[in-house]
Amino acid sequence: MKRGRPALPRAVEAVFWEGVRSGLGTAEAGLAAGVGQEQSYRWVRRAGGVKSCGPVPVSGRYLSVAEREEIAVGLAAGQGVRAVAARLGRSPSTVSREVRRNRNSKGAYRALAAQAQAECRARRPKAARLAQHAVLRAWVQEKLELRWSPEQISVMLVREFPDDPGMRVSHETIYQSIYVQGRGALRRELAVCLRTGRALRRPRRKEGERRGKIPGMVMISDRPAEAADRAVPGHWEGDLIIGAGNGSAIGTLVERKTRFVLLLHLPRGHGPDQVADAMTEAMSGLPAAIRRSLTWDQGREMSGHARFTVDTGIPVYFCDPHKPWQRGSNENTNGLLRQYFPKGSDLSAHSREHLQHVADQLNSRPRKTLDWKTPAQALDEALAAA
Numbered sequence: 100m101k102r103g104r105p106a107l108p109r110a111v112e113a114v115f116w117e118g119v120r121s122g123l124g125t126a127e128a129g130l131a132a133g134v135g136q137e138q139s140y141r142w143v144r145r146a147g148g149v150k151s152c153g154p155v156p157v158s159g160r161y162l163s164v165a166e167r168e169e170i171a172v173g174l175a176a177g178q179g180v181r182a183v184a185a186r187l188g189r190s191p192s193t194v195s196r197e198v199r200r201n202r203n204s205k206g207a208y209r210a211l212a213a214q215a216q217a218e219c220r221a222r223r224p225k226a227a228r229l230a231q232h233a234v235l236r237a238w239v240q241e242k243l244e245l246r247w248s249p250e251q252i253s254v255m256l257v258r259e260f261p262d263d264p265g266m267r268v269s270h271e272t273i274y275q276s277i278y279v280q281g282r283g284a285l286r287r288e289l290a291v292c293l294r295t296g297r298a299l300r301r302p303r304r305k306e307g308e309r310r311g312k313i314p315g316m317v318m319i320s321d322r323p324a325e326a327a328d329r330a331v332p333g334h335w336e337g338d339l340i341i342g343a344g345n346g347s348a349i350g351t352l353v354e355r356k357t358r359f360v361l362l363l364h365l366p367r368g369h370g371p372d373q374v375a376d377a378m379t380e381a382m383s384g385l386p387a388a389i390r391r392s393l394t395w396d397q398g399r400e401m402s403g404h405a406r407f408t409v410d411t412g413i414p415v416y417f418c419d420p421h422k423p424w425q426r427g428s429n430e431n432t433n434g435l436l437r438q439y440f441p442k443g444s445d446l447s448a449h450s451r452e453h454l455q456h457v458a459d460q461l462n463s464r465p466r467k468t469l470d471w472k473t474p475a476q477a478l479d480e481a482l483a484a485a
Contacts, residue, residue: 107134108164108211109218112142162189162197162217167210170194174208228268229276229285235266239273240285243292249273313402313417319394319425322416326392332356332481333391335413336429337378339369339400340436342446348400349446349454350377351436353429354389357477358469360432360461362454366447375403379410388485389478392416394426435461 111132118128129139162170166187173183180198184191201213229236235256242252249270260266276285277293326334334355339348350363363377382390394416395401404415418425439457440446462475469477 107138108214109221110164115139115142162193164210164214167197167213170197171208171210171213174198227276228272232265235268236285238266239268243273243285246292248293313397313399313404315405316397316417317414319416319418322392322394326355326394329356331391332478332485333389335382335393336426337393337395338426338429338433339365339374339398340433340440340446341369342440343443347445347447349436349440349449350374350381351429351433352378352381352393353432354474354478355428357474357481358428358432358466359474359478360458362436362458364449364451364454369400371400371402374400375407375410378407382411382413386482386485388482394418396423396426432461 111134115128115132115134118131119125123131125139125143126136129136132139166189169187170183173186180195181191184194187194197213198208201216202208203212229239238256239252242255243249247255252273253268253270256266256268273285322334325331332354335352336355337350337352339350341348348365348369350365350369352361352363353359361381363374363381365373365377367373378393382393390411390413392414393407395404396418397420401415401417408414423430436457440449462478463473465471465473472480
């Protein structure tokens with residue numbers, strides 16, 4: 100941040116450019132924004148003329164000047180971060196991060212100074228790290244010429260300079276500095292020092308191929324309407340709950356109408372084959388009346404869905420990306436299961452008998468959504484009606 104008078108809030112500049120867009124002249128737009136002609140023409144010169152229409156107005160995603168003033172007032176009054184965040188309708192982590200980033204040298208938070216620092220950080224384009232830091236650039240270039248990989252360089256920088264945070268760069272930044280010349284100051288000729296020797300990056304997937312797509316997926320939009328309105332039993336939702344370090348998992352199957360739960364024991368891992376085998380074992384013994392469909396997300400563990408359908412006759416439907424509410428019953432059940440299987444724990448330590456015990460507890464617990472029946476009772480009634 101420059102010394103002297105604090106910069107005007109970005110919201111004021113946004114009002115100025117809104118006036119320009121609406122047809123006002125430079126001076127009139129400045130008057131509407133509450134600034135003088137000198138500042139108005141300074142903004143125009145910096146933007147390269149009025150045709151650019153200036154910066155995009157501040158999004159509600161970012162903290163405004165008024166919100167920063169509320170934070171400063173709340174902290175000065177001795178309020179905690181959570182109390183301030185609740186009053187603003189923001190996440191506590193947003194307010195905590197804002198205060199941590201923008202405290203001054205004495206540890207105090209000032210709204211206008213914080214706004215100026217945020218605007219300074221938001222300015223684009225930014226100079227690349229290797230272009231700014233000559234010593235770091237020379238060290239990286241020397242190791243590249245010794246045929247070190249970018250990842251080796253990134254890791255060894257931390258070990259060689261443990262007390263110098265300025266000597267840090269990620270392996271992706273090094274790659275971009277070589278392949279995208281506008282992003283850094285490394286010579287393109289250094290590409291020959293990489294193990295591939297390629298002068299250009301080549302995507303691993305084929306042209307037009309979506310990364311991670313499971314072959315033969317049938318989307319949830321093609322699922323029968325009876326599954327969506329829970330009119331009949333037999334439509335299931337499935338997922339995995341993952342243990343520490345993604346090293347273990349438990350499969351969960353929930354019947355949509357009755358909320359009846361089945362837990363899959365996966366002692367040999369949670370790859371496609373293991374998940375398909377466990378689901379086939381769990382559902383093959385069920386009555387035909389409650390084996391109508393299964394809905395899952397697009398996790399790679401369901402790559403064996405075709406084999407599961409052949410073995411059981413149950414079609415599998417896939418949710419749209421990033422829409423967990425399309426498996427709402429399963430998501431809710433997974434939350435209940437975390438009482439028994441906490442996040443970060445080793446799920447492989449639980450035996451098949453223990454999983455059955457947990458499933459029995461859930462299935463015998465009265466549920467408000469079932470008019471206080473248990474899932475087991477609801478399932479018995481559904482089977483009797485069928």
